[in-house]
Amino acid sequence: MKRVITLEHGGGGRLMRELIEGLIIPAYRLNRAPGGIGLPEMDDGASIKVAGINIVLTTDAYTVSPIFFPGGDIGRLAACGTINDLSVMGARPLALATSMVVEEGFEVEKLSRIIRSIDEVSYEVGVPVVAGDTKVMEKGKIDEIVINASGVGLADKVISDSGLRPGDKIIITGPIGDHHIALLSARGDLGFEVPVKSDTAPLWETVEAALDLGAVTAMKDPTRGGVASALNEMAKKSKVDIHVWEERIPIREEVLGVAEALGLDPLELTNEGVVIMGVRSELAEEALQAVRATRYGSMAEMVGEVREGSGLVVLETVVGGRRVVREPLGAPVPRIC
Incomplete structure (x- = not known):
């Protein structure tokens, strides 16, 4: 029987970790910048050291359903999630980029509302949205909208999720x-x-x-x-x-x-x-x-x-x-x- 991807593989638990560790990371022969944190560390982002400066990069996809919910929407979620992934690595967020894949027939007012949410978070934190991409798929080929968001930041000292010490x-x-x-x-x-x-x-x-x-x-x-x-x-x-x-x-x-x-x-x-x-x-x-x-x-x-x-x-x-x-x-x- 062929092995297939299940919803649980995207659930943030052991099955997802095993998929990443067993299939995805070994597939990339180059998976870490010299002296930085990369794919093998499975942290919230990666670090790249350039001329003594710690650059932190992160990326994530957002597929939440429903796309509007009490307290937010998929746009706010994408902006906040990306900023937070940079933050927990000790990086001051510098810039965001978003890619949106939209279903044919999606209401323009809904898209406008989502973009306004991204802008509100961007403005609150003082992090500009500097790049993006938009694609449209045939009706029924995607469920309304999927957003990918990436972010870059600078860290005086990179904080990883592996730095705990007894007594902390x-x-x-x-x-x-x-x-x-x-x-x-x-x-x-x-x-x-x-x-x-x-x-x-x-x-x-x-x-x-x-x-x-x-x-x-x-x-x-x-x-x-x-x-x-x-x-x-x-x-x-x-x-x-x-x-x-x-x-x-x-x-x-x-x-x-x-x-x-x-x-x-x-x-x-x-x-x-x-x-x-x-x-x-x-x-x-x-x-x-x-x-x-x-x-x-x-x-x-x-x-x-x-x-x-x-x-x-x-x-x-x-x-x-x-x-x-x-x-x-x-x-x-x-x-x-």
């Missing part, structure tokens, strides 16, 4: 799961409405506040696969264990209630306006307060610590128990971002 503290910059539950509600999958908006937001200001203190050792944005996937990646790559305190994890009651009703693990819910930061222990409280002082970090919490180990994520539960947080197989919902 873990900060989550905002409530988890909002985007995931907002999308389910918008699709009508819940059978009832939930007053939750997507957390889609550009997080450079929030990240910069911690970077300016020299506190950050590692970062990741927990999108597909959620906090569970991101923490597992960080722990395995850093060769440490991460212990997380369940009672400290920021999550809205509405989100937690829906997750429990549907049998979803809150740690596996997709986020689009949250960063996981590893910070130096001696600067952890100062970093937390600096993050909380920013527009999108007011509900940040210190949720755990890094210990010596071999790559496990351990949840210390509210009832005093412990459980190992496994890497998700794939996202429980396709086309979430």
Whole structure:
């Protein structure tokens, strides 16, 4: 039987990682710029060192459905996601580029609305959109619109997701799961409405506040696969264990209630306006307060610590128990971002 790609291969979990590690990365004989971070590191972007300057490059495709949802749309998502991927590598975003593939018959007003959303994020962060491309496909050959966005930034010091050290503290910059539950509600999958908006937001200001203190050792944005996937990646790559305190994890009651009703693990819910930061222990409280002082970090919490180990994520539960947080197989919902 021929092997085929499934929706789970795009879900941000173990199946996607195995596809990338087993098929995609080995196919490219040149997959890293000299002295930089490249495909083998499977980080949120790549770094290229030119004349002593750290250039960070990232690219991503956005296929979210529906394309308009509470708290945003596919345009805002593309702009914020690209800015955030640069930010978590310690790079100040410099410029964006977008490519749009649009279905024949797509309403011009919808396209205009999506472009305005990209512009609003660009203007908020001060990052120009400097290049792009537009293609149109026959009706029925694509579902409304797909956007690819790329970004470039500069980093004084590149931050990877593999820099955690024993003793570091873990900060989550905002409530988890909002985007995931907002999308389910918008699709009508819940059978009832939930007053939750997507957390889609550009997080450079929030990240910069911690970077300016020299506190950050590692970062990741927990999108597909959620906090569970991101923490597992960080722990395995850093060769440490991460212990997380369940009672400290920021999550809205509405989100937690829906997750429990549907049998979803809150740690596996997709986020689009949250960063996981590893910070130096001696600067952890100062970093937390600096993050909380920013527009999108007011509900940040210190949720755990890094210990010596071999790559496990351990949840210390509210009832005093412990459980190992496994890497998700794939996202429980396709086309979430």
